[in-house]
Amino acid sequence: MKKENQFLRVTYQNKEQEILYFKDFSSGAMIEAIVSRAKTYALKRLIQTGKKGIRKEDILQAIRDEYKENEDLPNTTNPDDWTKIAGRKGERIIAVESLLPDRLRKEQKEVEEIRVDSRYL
């Protein structure tokens, strides 16, 4: 139950909060997807450096990427969907907040579009 494995904070109707971890969302399909990712990362390294074999870092990266991809499934706009996945009984969920660390979310930095000079672009 390390901090780096925290995935979501849910708030129930009675205002109680609970932290859900990556493990709460694991499934056979997800494990298969993680293994497949890890293999691909290892192959990619083999191509780039000639070094063979799946490493611990491939597995860890695969786990992070898989969860990153699934972060917004189901959609956070309908928090109730999360209960079905997480399997918590009874209590209604009213809010969900992602706890993924920033390094997984770099692309979610806000984007500001600048105006360009039409003489050039």
Added chain:
Amino acid sequence: MSIPKVMGIEQEYAVTTPGTNLDLIRASYLIVNSFDRVAEVGWDYKAETPFLDARGFTSEGETVRVSRADNLKINNLLMNGARFYVDHAHPEFSTAECLKIKDTVAFDRAGERIITLAAKRVMDRLEPGTKIEIYKNNSDRKGNSYGSHENYLISKEAYHRIFPPSSSPPVYLLKYLLPFFISRQIFTGAGKVGAENGVGSVKYQISQRADFFETILGAHTTTKRPLINTRDEPHADRERFRRLHVIIGDANMSEYTNFLKLGTTAIILKMVEDDALSEDLELAEPVKANLAISHHPDLKLKLSLADGRKLTPLEIQQVYYEQARDYIKGKGKATLEEREVVAEWGKVLKKLADDPLALRSEIDWVIKLWLLDRYRGRKGISWEDPRLRKMDLLYHLIDEKRGLYFLLEQEGEVRRVVSEERINHFLSHSPEDTRAYFRGECFRRFPSDIVEANWDSLTFDLGGEKLIKVPLPDPTKGTRAEVGDIFKKVKTAKELLSKISA
């Protein structure tokens, strides 16, 4: 008023791994990731609108959402401004935006070399005996067709002339433009042994893809495949521009065929912009006509027009050619390339009428037919012999030692249009006369400052709180003439952005 025809080709390559324990999807990822990556630049999917339809509605579908790690695994954005990526289960190469027709041909060929180099790197690294074969064609002979798509910049007004709102029939398209796209295969087809997809039988046909078109108009490219694609995704300023996404063409091996395909189409689209097409050639049954032309390589088939006339595909092309010839003649600003296209177009139609085999160095389907016929004669075999199908495939094999087209080229049997020098130039350089120049220079100079790109934008991370997105709304700008001096003066991406800001 016609505008410059910025254009590009998206080629989906077929991959096989005969006798190797490497699945095709993984092979595709490895190939795409084995060509030199400029930097960690992802593809900006948020900027895309693949579900807008030209006829004014939105079709169903899910937008792509991928993690950054997956994004970088799928996409390799190259120094030359091209996008090399995994599309579904195959590698795809999209050329950068080109202005000159011959540059587009040369860039497409650079794509062949890039994928060859990448596949070789994969084979060198994996276990001995790993074999990867790359084909530039449009059918796996198992019922799957994949595309060789062309893209042309056209004005918003011309696009709406072609695609009126869904409540009105696309009269202009049917009368003046579609007959061109259907009949151009007589000089753009890549040829194919037999038929597939349950459309009847034939010994040899003109087009790789004609067996797979089912409807006239649609936004899809893989199911219920339309002759004319309505995906309204300009990759440019919507107020001024549109992109015509042409999916009806074959993958061309011949530089000359590709040159004629791109050149005639670009001229016809300028004529749409100038409202200079005045001959009504509406076909009674366009989808059937497209298939029938392909299945009649003797070119003698008479097609029924909506007004009751019966014309051969050659006669239809002759009408387009004559209009284009007069249009270019009367146009002071026509480029040298456009004049060359018109001259060659006329010659090719004449040869197709007199003796198609006279084009056995120029037009893909004729080159292939000549090759197969020679082989058939030597071996005394019939058209049904499986060796001919194998040869058909080998024509498209991207391998300088075994690919039949490449062997013909080495023997000087086919006509070249672009120089080796120009092709190799595009392995690492973007065209200088479109916005691809700006993209390529940014990749070259500030690779670690760019996080994402799309055709019409570059997103920088300069360490601040926000990412900065630079729109590239005009495909004809950002050229060396416009921004070359700025690149010489600036040392950092930050300086660049302040110079080009309004």
